[in-house]
Amino acid sequence: MNPPKRPGRRAVCLLVLFSVWWVAVATVGFSAETVSSEPQVKAAFLINFAKYADWPSNAFEKANSPIVLGVMGDNKVSEELQKVIAGRVINGREIVLKRANSIDEAGACHILFISNAEQQHTPTVLDQVKGHVLTVGESPEFLEKGGVINLVRKDQKIALEVNLTAADKAQIKISSKLLSVATLVKGKAN
Amino acid sequence: MVSFKDLSLNTKQRLIIMLISSISLLMAFSAFSVYEVISFRKEMVRxxxxxxxxxxxxxxxxxxxxxxxxxxxxxxxLAAEPGIIGACIYRTNGVVFASYDRVADDIAFEAPTLRAGGHVFERQRLILSRPxxxxxxxxxxxxxxxxxxxxSSRLKRYLAIVGIVFLAAMTVALLLSNRLQRLVSDPILNLAGIARQVAVEKNYGVRAKKKSDDELGQLVDGFNAMLEQIQTRDTALETARDNLEKRVEERTRELESAHKQLMEASRRGGMAEIATNVLHNVGNVLNSVNVSTGLIVDSVKKSKVLSLGRLVALLKEHEADIGTFVSVDPKGKQLPAYLGQLSEHLMADQKSMMAELESLRVNIEHIKEIVAMQQSYATFGGVKESISPVNLVEDSLRMHEGALSRHHVAIVRQFEEVRPINMEKHKVLQILVNLLRNAKHACQETDKPGRQVTIRVFEESGLVKISISDNGVGIPQENLTRIFNHGFTTRKDGHGFGLHSGALAAKEMGGALIARSDGPGLGACFTLELPAH
Structure with a gap:
């Protein structure tokens, strides 16, 4: 940067320095208390999927019927979900958390998270679950097995993989916005 | 530097029109510019x-x-939007999530503190944030x-357009003003031209042409009416002037004839004066003649001729005895002695009478001379002849001879050899007689002894000059200047005409009459200057 010559420049410099300082402090402070754990991130993602997916109208009983988010397996994620889900309203619909312990229960969900803990049941669940369910998994071959969205670890971050064929089959339209931050993977059409 | 009020009407009007149009254009342009800036800002925000x-x-x-x-x-x-310097996205908690810095500038963009939504213009920037x-x-x-x-680039473009439109508008305004101002200025300039023409040529017959019924038309009407009046007055003045000229001519003629009459009168007056002098002189001589005649009469009365008669009768009585009577008679004896005495008496009588008769003859001759001289001057005027100035002076002296000697005024003659003059004799003589008489009077009025008049005849710078100076009362300074005025006199019986006509006559003859005096009591000197022949 050029040495400050004009008062305007000096002001800009001060502002920039201040900003840098502020950003540094803020980041440090923020990261100290809110460095997101994997379950936290995944919980946030799961809720956010509700915003980027369009279910057919017959997936809901009424116009203001809640979106049902079901979790199969992992307790940590459902714990985090429990913390943040209260009061979330997406597109005029409440979002409610349920445990999905059976295929039937899973089929009643709009979003179904199958954790790694249920890895061995995954193919079965994916094969058998009917209806308009956005299935989200976290195992390496989730999409190949017929899942719609897979959460994968990539560069210290959680990345998204989407199987559009599976989404089509469930008659769920995935927003292009979500696709822009996701990797498309061809998988089993379930 | 010419000030605005001295400029010509045309230039003034043009300037005013241009000024007004440029001001209105500039006002319109500034209004548009402000509007442009405001709307552009709004658009930017949008x-x-x-x-x-x-x-x-x-x-x-x-x-x-x-x-x-x-x-x-x-x-x-955002790189596709060249105006964007920087951008960033915050999470709702204020943490910068992503940021953008325009590559093509040297200003490092750092995401600033999160602020409330909205926009703000500052530091030549538009800052906007939206949730x-x-x-x-x-x-x-x-x-x-x-x-x-x-x-700014838009404003620059705008200014360029404004400049071009302004120039074009001003050109059109100039062209229009050139045409339109004639409506006003042409009649005025025309009027000014006619006013100039009137002033220079003094021609009040021209008229300004009226082209419209507005104030200019009224002005033209007024101007024409003024010219009309001036012309009327001019004509009246001209008539008056012509009349005046005629009257002046008449008066001049009258004056000339009066002058002639006066000159004639003066000539006559001069002649009368000469005649008076002549008669005076003749009278003086006649006195002597009278005395001589009386003496002769007396001597004839007392003559011894009667005694001679008585002697002759006595001798006749004694005719017979003449011898006896002479020798014997006592009376007869005295006879020779008596005869001797008688003859002596008669001889003396004859001698004295002869002397008186001689004096009588001389006097009569003198009278003859005087009369002859008078006759020589009394001949009609207008004939010039060559005259000797000295002779003229002598003649004039002769005319005053008696009066001068009577008043014991001594005459000193200082005559030089001068050329003759070619003049009318009587005019010059009249002047000299007049001057001599004045000199005599001047001497008469002083009690000083040794009254004296000096007459000089000399030539100086081509002029014959005759100066007559006296040692009389002199002339005060204030009178010297008006001494030649008509009617000016210091004498009770004077008519104030002599010197006036003398000076006029001298001038008429191509000469001059000059008076000089050192003051009262110091005498005076009059010099007649005449051109030599």
Whole structure:
């Protein structure tokens, strides 16, 4: 940067320095208390999927019927979900958390998270679950097995993989916005 | 430097028109410029808001799914908008999620502190922030910073257009003003031209042409009416002047004839004076003649001729005895002695009478001379002849001879050899007689002894000069200047005409009459200057 010559420049410099300082402090402070754990991130993602997916109208009983988010397996994620889900309203619909312990229960969900803990049941669940369910998994071959969205670890971050064929089959339209931050993977059409 | 009020009417009008049109144009242009700036700012805000919305929309997924790379990529698309200096996206908690810095500038963009939504113009920038909402949820804030280069370049373009339009408008205004101002200025200039023509040529017959019925038309009417009046007055004046000329001519003629009459009168007066002098002189001589005649009569009365008769009768009585009577008679004896005495007496008588008769003859001769001289001057005037100035002086002296000697005024003659003059004799003589008489009077009025009049005849610078100076009362300084005025006199019986006519006559003859005096009691000197023949 050029040495400050004009008062305007000096002001800009001060502002920039201040900003840098502020950003540094803020980041440090923020990261100290809110460095997101994997379950936290995944919980946030799961809720956010509700915003980027369009279910057919017959997936809901009424116009203001809640979106049902079901979790199969992992307790940590459902714990985090429990913390943040209260009061979330997406597109005029409440979002409610349920445990999905059976295929039937899973089929009643709009979003179904199958954790790694249920890895061995995954193919079965994916094969058998009917209806308009956005299935989200976290195992390496989730999409190949017929899942719609897979959460994968990539560069210290959680990345998204989407199987559009599976989404089509469930008659769920995935927003292009979500696709822009996701990797498309061809998988089993379930 | 010519000041505005001295400029010609045309230039003034043109300047005023140009000034007004340029002021109105500039006002219109400034109003448009202000409007332009305001509307452009609004447009900028609108555009930037739209951009912020698009950016927010496009980065909502990235925010939701924590993909700042994607967000940065989306922001990177802002490179297509050259005005954007920098941009950034915050999470709702104020943490910078992604940022963009324009590559093509040297200003490092750092995401500033999060501020409230809205826009602000500062430091030649437009700063705008908008919340990012998706499906009813606010998930972040987009912040955009744009420079104002678009505005300034637009303003520059605008100014260029304004300049061109201004020039064009002014050209049109100039052309129009050239044409339209004639409506006003042509009649005025025409009027001014006619006024100039009137002033220079003094021609009041010209008229200004009336072209309209407005105030200018009234002005032209008024001007023409004025000219009409002037012309009328001019004519009246001219008539008056002509009349005056005629009257002056008449008066001049009258004056000339009066002058002639006066001259004639003066000539006659001069002649009368000469005649008076002559008669005076003749009278003087006649006195002597009278005395001589009386003496002769007396001597004839007392003559012894009677005694001689008585002697003859006695002798006749004694005729017979003459011898006896002479020798014997006592009476007869005395006879020879008596005869001797008688003859002596008769001889003496004859001698004295002869002397008286001689004197008588001389006097009569003198009278003859005087009369002859008078006759020689009394001949009609107008004939010039060559005269000797000295002779003229002598003649004039002769005319005053008696009076001068009577008043014991001594005459000193200082005559030099001079050329003759070619003049009318009587005119010069009249002047000299007049001057001599004045000199005599001047001497008479003083009690000083040794009254004396000096007459000089000499030539100086081609002029014959005759100066007559006296040692009489002199002339005060104040009178010297008006001594030649008509009617000026210091004598009780004077008529104030002599010197006046003398000076006039001298001038008429090509000479001059000059008076000089050192003051009262110091005498005076009059010099008659005449051109030599």
């Amino acid at each position: 555009n930037l808001s739209t951009l912020a919305e698009i950016v927010g929309d496009n980065t909502s997924a990235a925010l939701d799914f924590n993909n700042s790379n994607e967000a940065e990529q989306t922001l990177g698309a 990012i909402t998706h499906k009813g949820e606010t998930i972040g804030i987009v912040y955009l910073e744009s420079d104002m280069k678009a505005l």
